[in-house]
Amino acid sequence: MRTAFVILGSLLILFVAWPLLRTVTASGPAILWQTLLDEEVRDSILLTFYSSFTAMVIAFICGVPLAYLLAHVDFPGKWLIEGIIDVPIVVPHSAAGIALLMVLGRRTLLGQVFGLFGLRFVSAAPGIVAAMLFVSLSFLVNAAREGFEAVDPRLERVARTLGASPWRAFWRVSFPLAWRSILSGMILMWARGLSEFGAIVILAYHPMVAPVLIYERFESFGLRYSRPVATLMILICLATFVALRLTAGRKTMSNEQ
Amino acid sequence: MQVRDLWVDLEEFYLRQVNLDVAAGEYFVILGPTGAGKTVLLETIAGLHQLCKGYIIIDGVDVTNVPPERRGIGFVYQDYVLFPHLSVAGNIAFGLKLRRLDRETVEERVAGISQLLGIDHLLHRRPGTLSGGEQQRVALARALVVEPRLLLLDEPLSALDPATREGLQRELARVHRELGTTTIHVTHDFEEAVALGDRIAVVNEGRVVQVGSSEEIFRKPGSEFVARFVGVRNIFRGEVLPGENGYKVLHLDGVGIAVVTDLVGQAHGSIRPEEIVISKGPFRSSARNSFCGRIVNIADRGTVVYVTVRVPPDFTCVITRRSLEEMELREGLEVYIAFKASAVHVF
Numbered sequence: 001m002r003t004a005f006v007i008l009g010s011l012l013i014l015f016v017a018w019p020l021l022r023t024v025t026a027s028g029p030a031i032l033w034q035t036l037l038d039e040e041v042r043d044s045i046l047l048t049f050y051s052s053f054t055a056m057v058i059a060f061i062c063g064v065p066l067a068y069l070l071a072h073v074d075f076p077g078k079w080l081i082e083g084i085i086d087v088p089i090v091v092p093h094s095a096a097g098i099a100l101l102m103v104l105g106r107r108t109l110l111g112q113v114f115g116l117f118g119l120r121f122v123s124a125a126p127g128i129v130a131a132m133l134f135v136s137l138s139f140l141v142n143a144a145r146e147g148f149e150a151v152d153p154r155l156e157r158v159a160r161t162l163g164a165s166p167w168r169a170f171w172r173v174s175f176p177l178a179w180r181s182i183l184s185g186m187i188l189m190w191a192r193g194l195s196e197f198g199a200i201v202i203l204a205y206h207p208m209v210a211p212v213l214i215y216e217r218f219e220s221f222g223l224r225y226s227r228p229v230a231t232l233m234i235l236i237c238l239a240t241f242v243a244l245r246l247t248a249g250r251k252t253m254s255n256e257q
Numbered sequence: 258m259q260v261r262d263l264w265v266d267l268e269e270f271y272l273r274q275v276n277l278d279v280a281a282g283e284y285f286v287i288l289g290p291t292g293a294g295k296t297v298l299l300e301t302i303a304g305l306h307q308l309c310k311g312y313i314i315i316d317g318v319d320v321t322n323v324p325p326e327r328r329g330i331g332f333v334y335q336d337y338v339l340f341p342h343l344s345v346a347g348n349i350a351f352g353l354k355l356r357r358l359d360r361e362t363v364e365e366r367v368a369g370i371s372q373l374l375g376i377d378h379l380l381h382r383r384p385g386t387l388s389g390g391e392q393q394r395v396a397l398a399r400a401l402v403v404e405p406r407l408l409l410l411d412e413p414l415s416a417l418d419p420a421t422r423e424g425l426q427r428e429l430a431r432v433h434r435e436l437g438t439t440t441i442h443v444t445h446d447f448e449e450a451v452a453l454g455d456r457i458a459v460v461n462e463g464r465v466v467q468v469g470s471s472e473e474i475f476r477k478p479g480s481e482f483v484a485r486f487v488g489v490r491n492i493f494r495g496e497v498l499p500g501e502n503g504y505k506v507l508h509l510d511g512v513g514i515a516v517v518t519d520l521v522g523q524a525h526g527s528i529r530p531e532e533i534v535i536s537k538g539p540f541r542s543s544a545r546n547s548f549c550g551r552i553v554n555i556a557d558r559g560t561v562v563y564v565t566v567r568v569p570p571d572f573t574c575v576i577t578r579r580s581l582e583e584m585e586l587r588e589g590l591e592v593y594i595a596f597k598a599s600a601v602h603v604f
Binding site for chain 1: 330355400
């Protein structure tokens with residue numbers, strides 16, 4: 001039985017690993033270097049990373065408190081809030097883009113209010129951040145909630161009796177204990193943001209993030225021309241992902257010693 | 258510390274009209290069965306639950322609306338609840354650091370309390386690597402180091418194995434003698450209550466049903482519930498001294514009872530009524546303890562009968578109704594009682 005399971009599982013792994021490996025090995029180092037020197041490519045990759053990071057920071061500021069409430073407080077309609085947090089995972093991302101456009105578009109109320117402060121979403125970097133935030137916030141909120149749920153509420157109570165205000169009890173006890181989960185949620189969310197295409201393409205085709213650039217080059221110039229960009233993106237994402245995972249893992253281990 | 262007319266409603270537990278007076282420096286025990294609301298009562302005193310009615314006074318100041326961090330309370334839970342992300346030293350220093358004391362003072366006081374509790378060799382360890390008894394000492398040190406006006410202990414010994422429990426119980430008594438911190442200790446174990454408490458409050462279903470010294474509670478249970486909960490037992494306080502043949506002797510007023518124990522000094526002994534045999538003539542059996550006394554009370558409980566024999570002190574034993582009739586026992590009659598040294602539980 002075990003042999004059969006190994007074979008079946010391997011098929012799936014192969015299905016993921018092979019195309020990635022093919023793409024990565026298809027372009028030689030010389031072409032990759034040349035692509036990296038292309039300013040358009042460099043800009044779009046930086047924009048992608050930066051936008052996804054901004055979205056993550058926003059989700060962190062608002063999402064961690066929300067996750068804490070969901071983990072420790074019972075209130076009517078809690079199931080609804082939890083549902084809303086999960087919706088972005090199931091909605092087609094192009095549809096999410098349309099939905100955002102309906103609220104953040106130039107002629108909408110919100111769009112105009114933000115316009116007063118010089119903040120434009122359509123075909124602008126804030127639009128990219130908004131799209132990334134929308135489709136990936138679930139990852140951070142859910143991971144943080146699981147992190148807080150694992151913290152015994154009595155730990156905070158003990159901290160309170162020892163002289164900690166509610167804020168300090170949170171920062172000194174619950175937050176550090178949930179930090180591992182929060183961090184892994186942040187990494188997951190950030191990675192999910194990097195790969196976003198559907199919602200961004202509708203809200204802000206320009207300036208081009210890397211996934212849009214890959215698509216554009218494929219459409220206009222074909223496979224040969226878009227492949228080096230794709231390779232580059234896969235390599236960079238993989239490298240950062242592994243690096244972040246390693247540092248997170250190490251931190252965890254030192255915590256447990 | 259005073260609690261007046263306290264009412265609390267939580268989803269699973271509630272408190273009804275609770276009144277308590279705990280004197281400064283007293284070791285006060287709250288005794289009750291599981292689910293009686295004991296933990297809720299402690300957490301309410303600590304300020305962790307909203308009350309519907311009533312007020313709480315500590316050191317003459319009404320603290321009903323004071324948040325827990327400003328009540329000057331130390332809290333110890335049954336299962337320690339240590340901060341897993343901090344070392345033992347970090348756990349103990351937690352409250353001191355919140356008070357923004359300088360590093361030297363913090364280290365000094367952490368060292369002082371760890372020495373008192375015998376955990377100074379564990380300071381650099383993580384709580385997860387300690388045994389239950391060690392963890393509970395750390396929790397105790399963490400609560401005591403901030404010099405609380407009131408120490409609240411929620412079943413502090415219940416999660417420990419019997420040997421560790423006995424050790425830590427003596428430790429609690431010693432620490433209380435040395436520091437004199439007013440202490441409220443919650444337990445469902447009556448022996449723990451007797452051994453530690455200056456006074457005991459028995460709670461049931463969210464209400465305080467009786468308050469008094471252990472003597473009063475066990476000799477004169479105020480209600481059917483208290484009598485059932487504490488059980489009819491023979492409890493004595495005395496001094497354990499070395500005896501012959503590996504036995505020790507628990508000296509009460511006038512009588513010495515042979516016992517088997519590692520303890521010495523002041524201690525309690527308890528004997529279950531069914532362990533005592535009664536007879537009209539002297540015994541020739543191997544039982545270590547046999548005394549002559551006079552029957553002072555016969556309480557009929559249906560199928561069994563409780564006979565109290567004054568040696569003194571009073572021993573209560575249980576016999577069947579049939580034996581009572583066969584032996585023709587009656588009040589005022591002189592009888593002999595006997596029990597094994599191993600039947601005496603010393604604590």
